[in-house]
Amino acid sequence: MAAMNTNNLGTSTISSLSSAFLAPTSFNSRARSVPVRVKRIGVIKCVAAPQQEQTVYQTNVSRNANMAKLQAGYLFPEIARRRAAHLQKYPNAQVISLGIGDTTEPIPEVITSAMAKRCLGLSTLEGYSGYGAEQGEKLLRAAIASTFYSNLGIEEDDIFVSDGAKCDISRLQLLFGSNVKMAVQDPSYPAYVDSSVIMGQTGQFQKDVQKYGNIEYMRCTPENGFFPDLSTVARTDIIFFCSPNNPTGAAANRDQLTQLVKFAKENGSIIVFDSAYAMYMSDDNPRTIFEIPGAKEVAIETSSFSKYAGFTGVRLGWTVVPKQLLFSDGFPVAKDFNRIVCTCFNGASNIPQAGGLACLSPEGLKAMQEVIGFYKENTKIIVDTFNSLGFKVYGGANAPYVWVHFPGRSSWDVFSEILEKTHVVTTPGSGFGPGGEGFIRVSAFGHRKNVLEACRRFKELYR
Structure with missing residues (x-):
């Protein structure tokens, strides 16, 4: 900022509304001009005020030390976070979720x-x-x-x-x-x-x-x-x-x-x-x-x-x-x-x-069995798809999950590859414990058209 010469400054007028630090006066709802004597001090240079460190209040309560033992985020919120990041990267992608085991069909x-x-x-x-x-x-x-x-x-x-x-x-x-x-x-x-x-x-x-x-x-x-x-x-x-x-x-x-x-x-x-x-x-x-x-x-x-x-x-x-x-x-x-x-x-x-x-x-009970039967049909479609691609496939017969083996590969790497190249969300096996490394879980909970489309994309990627 350029230096300002104050040699010719005398009495200045300052609005009392913009100078709350002035001596208190009786209340008046209209702005008043107050004469203030300013001492002539020669040249004034603007100097940036030193930054004050922001202090954050902390309690004296210790964190539960057991919480600090937990690794990263809970598995399914972490998958949701990665899915959201993928959508930011590919905003027009038609993402299909076969990861978290959330039901999709209407309640009877x-x-x-x-x-x-x-x-x-x-x-x-x-x-x-x-x-x-x-x-x-x-x-x-x-x-x-x-x-x-x-x-x-x-x-x-x-x-x-x-x-x-x-x-x-x-x-x-x-x-x-x-x-x-x-x-x-x-x-x-x-x-x-x-x-x-x-x-x-x-x-x-x-x-x-x-x-x-x-x-x-x-x-x-x-x-x-x-x-x-x-x-x-x-x-x-x-x-x-x-x-x-x-x-x-x-x-x-x-x-x-x-x-x-x-x-x-x-x-x-x-x-x-x-x-x-x-x-x-x-x-x-x-x-x-x-x-x-x-x-x-x-x-x-x-x-x-x-x-x-x-x-x-x-x-x-x-x-x-x-x-x-x-x-x-x-x-x-x-x-x-x-x-x-x-x-x-x-x-x-x-x-x-x-x-x-x-x-x-x-x-x-009849209505529940019909919905369960629908998901079991989804499961068979997924199992047949991975079998046709030459993968070792487990599960599917007694649960709505298909457990697919990718030997020698990191589960999270496979998860990322599938998400990046097919826009399909699965679940990395290592999220279920060290014994799950090298596997991914594919959920059969999904609308039929989405399951069929996901399987088409799996075939494109791994054929």
Whole structure:
């Protein structure tokens, strides 16, 4: 800025509205001109004021150190982030998502009409209800028991209705606390491991082996039929087991689950059995762990309407905690889980519960089977596509996931290659654990036209 000569400056007039720092005067709503004497000081040079460092307020509360152990972002938000970045790069691309296992087909009308009726009823004195039982409505609990656990000794008061299996996994971790050691299939759904890390059950992440300390990873490979060699598995307190498995799509047979229950009994462990895909089973394999004799003494089961009825956004699931399941001091596990539920949860919304009851009516079960059949047809299209291209393909028969092997390649590299060259979103296998490296998971949840188009693009890329 050029220097300004002030030798001829005398009295200057400054608006009082723009000079709030002047001596206070009585309030006047109109601007006034105030004479101010300015001392003659010769030449004035403009000098930039020194930048003051911005201070950010911080509390004195320490961060939960376990959160810092978590690696990068949770798998599915990270995929969503990469998808968004891809769309920024290719704004006109027709991106097809076969990554996250989110349902795409409409909820059958027999189910939505029941929810709508319940919702409209809330606007009447007769139909209004407030807080419900934290464990779920009696009629729904009874329907779950009779539909999925008939003649297995599971009663309605063993069942806790919830807002989904994923939420119950975290509540179960809260139940177990930080002083337990867990085992998990490798690969498996990442919520088991991440919730264990947050609870403080694990050691640090070991980058050289891509594992957390203090977790027993039960390796599941094509060579062992995706069922772990239990003779090599160390004793743990909790065993997370998913069948049909996410991501591999493999389902454990009766002999294998009998081995698992026997292993848990010999070690005094508790199995958390995730049966969220049981209705997709095509083979004559157990749909529930409680088909295995003795399982009620060592197992908890969690399940969900998400993948049966398209309730991924509606949110409704359940967990079974049998009365026979006891802690080492003889205290019933169900009583503590009931306390967790009553403390941390006010019960599932009454509107989805009405939908859940409709799901289990004869008409609802038929409608769910039709939707499941549609996704299974999608699965067959995807399996046939990769088989025709010469890939080793697993899963698909008992779950809506196809597990494709890319030997010697990084899963994230394959994910990126497919996204970049076909605009199709898949899921990198390594996101499910070190045993998933070299695989990608392709979800069958998608509109038929999108599945067919994605398969056409896969053929263009890999033929």
